[in-house]
Amino acid sequence: MKLRRLAISEEGFIFDPETGNSYTVNETGLFILEKLRQDLSPEEIARLLSQEYEVSPEEARRDLEDFLEVLTRYGLWKEPR
Amino acid sequence: MKKPYQKPSIIKLQVGLLRDKKSGLLRMVRREIDGVPVKDLVRRFGSPLFVFSEKRLRDQFRYLRRLFESHYPRVELSWSYKTNYLDAICRIFHQEGASAEVVSDFEYHKARRLGVPGENIIFNGPYKPREILKQAVLEGARINVDSLDEILDLEEIARETGQKIRIGLRINMDTGIYPRWDRFGFNLESGEVLSVARRIAAGDRLEVAGLHCHQGTFILDPEAYARAAEKLLRLTRKLEEEFGWNIEYLDLGGGFPSRSRPKGLYLPPEVGIPPLSEYAERIARSLLLGTMARDYPLLILEIGRALVDEAGFLITTVRSAKRLADGRRAYVLDAGVNLLFTAFWYHFRIEIERELPGPPEPCILYGPLCMNIDVVEENAWLPPLPRGTHLILSPVGAYNLTQWMQFITYRPRVVLIGESGQVEVIREAETLEDVVHRERIPEHLR
Numbered sequence: 001m002k003l004r005r006l007a008i009s010e011e012g013f014i015f016d017p018e019t020g021n022s023y024t025v026n027e028t029g030l031f032i033l034e035k036l037r038q039d040l041s042p043e044e045i046a047r048l049l050s051q052e053y054e055v056s057p058e059e060a061r062r063d064l065e066d067f068l069e070v071l072t073r074y075g076l077w078k079e080p081r
Numbered sequence: 082m083k084k085p086y087q088k089p090s091i092i093k094l095q096v097g098l099l100r101d102k103k104s105g106l107l108r109m110v111r112r113e114i115d116g117v118p119v120k121d122l123v124r125r126f127g128s129p130l131f132v133f134s135e136k137r138l139r140d141q142f143r144y145l146r147r148l149f150e151s152h153y154p155r156v157e158l159s160w161s162y163k164t165n166y167l168d169a170i171c172r173i174f175h176q177e178g179a180s181a182e183v184v185s186d187f188e189y190h191k192a193r194r195l196g197v198p199g200e201n202i203i204f205n206g207p208y209k210p211r212e213i214l215k216q217a218v219l220e221g222a223r224i225n226v227d228s229l230d231e232i233l234d235l236e237e238i239a240r241e242t243g244q245k246i247r248i249g250l251r252i253n254m255d256t257g258i259y260p261r262w263d264r265f266g267f268n269l270e271s272g273e274v275l276s277v278a279r280r281i282a283a284g285d286r287l288e289v290a291g292l293h294c295h296q297g298t299f300i301l302d303p304e305a306y307a308r309a310a311e312k313l314l315r316l317t318r319k320l321e322e323e324f325g326w327n328i329e330y331l332d333l334g335g336g337f338p339s340r341s342r343p344k345g346l347y348l349p350p351e352v353g354i355p356p357l358s359e360y361a362e363r364i365a366r367s368l369l370l371g372t373m374a375r376d377y378p379l380l381i382l383e384i385g386r387a388l389v390d391e392a393g394f395l396i397t398t399v400r401s402a403k404r405l406a407d408g409r410r411a412y413v414l415d416a417g418v419n420l421l422f423t424a425f426w427y428h429f430r431i432e433i434e435r436e437l438p439g440p441p442e443p444c445i446l447y448g449p450l451c452m453n454i455d456v457v458e459e460n461a462w463l464p465p466l467p468r469g470t471h472l473i474l475s476p477v478g479a480y481n482l483t484q485w486m487q488f489i490t491y492r493p494r495v496v497l498i499g500e501s502g503q504v505e506v507i508r509e510a511e512t513l514e515d516v517v518h519r520e521r522i523p524e525h526l527r
């Protein structure tokens with residue numbers, strides 16, 4: 001899985017060795033990436049987000065979907081079938 | 082305890098994009114307008130909401146008057162109605178001593194209704210209906226003529242009233258700027274002006290008392306005004322010698338820029354737009370150099386945009402957030418090009434009513450209309466905006482409240498923040514009744 005190959009720094013700097021592209025993520029973005037790398041499902045990640053942060057499960061779910069869509073567009077993540 | 086939440090975001094880095102991020106961010110928050118919290122304004126008056134600052138209106142008028150008067154001895158500032166003819170706004174400028182510059186029967190009526198006497202009205206425009214033209218003559222307005230046909234109308238009115246009418250001629254000329262507005266008035270270089278002058282002199286019912294030249298709007302070259310002033314002075318001498326007229330005023334029109342950012346101007350306004358003092362200096366220098374000390378002509382300026390633009394703000398609210406197919410964020414606002422006609426030509430300053438967490442990302446701001454053209458800003462950099470966030474767009478004081486359209490939805494309230502901080506509605510929100518009360522349903526459709 002592509003996510004595992006990414007170099008991710010603690011400050012949220014990301015380097016994709018395959019394409020040479022780099023990215024920055026914020027704290028919650030980093031949180032999500034880490035959980036994805038641990039193969040957690042989007043449902044679980046949204047639940048963890050709302051446990052860890054001041055956000056309702058619904059809003060976390062919506063924001064997560066939005067975030068995953070961006071990852072997909074950047075070619076960093078694919079929805080598992 | 083749970084940690085504060087930021088919407089997750091990831092941004093692809095491109096060379097150059099991270100420059101200047103911090104300074105950009107600091108300028109992005111606006112909690113209040115003239116000390117009144119944006120939140121309170123929305124709570125009391127709704128969103129979207131146009132907000133005008135009386136203080137800014139008066140300060141800008143006084144600044145411009147002082148500026149021009151400190152460079153030239155005889156100046157009249159006229160308020161160009163078409164830029165924003167809300168009663169309250171016009172009142173403020175008239176209180177400050179502005180005359181009224183109008184270009185139609187409607188605007189003429191509006192100025193008279195506000196108590197402006199005819200002699201304090203400048204009547205311009207390519208079509209002045211016969212009836213209002215006669216009223217303007219009888220009330221002693223300054224009339225700047227646009228065409229030969231208008232001269233014929235005025236000669237007829239002079240016959241009817243038995244008086245000789247003093248007029249101004251609108252002149253168009255090459256001042257080195259593009260586009261050249263040569264559809265208005267009479268052309269200088271082609272000799273049209275002189276032949277028209279001969280025609281007027283031969284008719285012996287009219288007398289030329291002034292020359293007028295409005296070159297365009299948002300003119301970025303102060304030198305263009307200097308050239309216009311020089312050419313008008315030369316023309317003055319020629320007309321006075323040849324026809325014995327006394328040219329009392331030179332009206333250089335408006336066109337001075339505000340601190341807005343026209344599309345296609347890539348520098349920020351602070352750098353790309355010359356200060357108004359440069360315009361005043363160039364104009365005054367040309368006039369002083371070209372005139373004998375004893376007969377300085379009256380310099381008239383018909384200022385619109387530069388007086389009112391920066392006094393106006395539009396508060397709008399994010400109503401939904403989207404992700405476009407190319408990955409960009411997009412927001413649907415409750416104000417679109419129906420209210421912001423100038424969005425087609427200018428980039429607004431976009432401020433958020435409070436600090437929001439998260440890095441700025443490229444995003445698009447759409448209005449609420451179901452039309453593809455309804456884009457308020459195609460390339461904004463904003464942190465992720467939660468639904469309900471208020472944005473403050475500026476400057477929006479010029480041309481939006483006259484060219485806005487009743488299209489698809491209602492037009493919102495306009496408020497004025499007075500000098501002591503009180504907030505007053507100067508135009509109520511539109512209602513269904515306002516929109517339909519002029520409609521008639523024919524009998525067979527009832």
Ligand SMILES: Cc1ncc(COP(=O)(O)O)c(C=O)c1O
Binds near residue numbers: 384
């Ligand atoms: C004759 C005339 N005078 C003055 C103005 C005001 O121009 P601005 O708002 O650029 O100052 C206009 C605007 O079109 C105009 O047509």
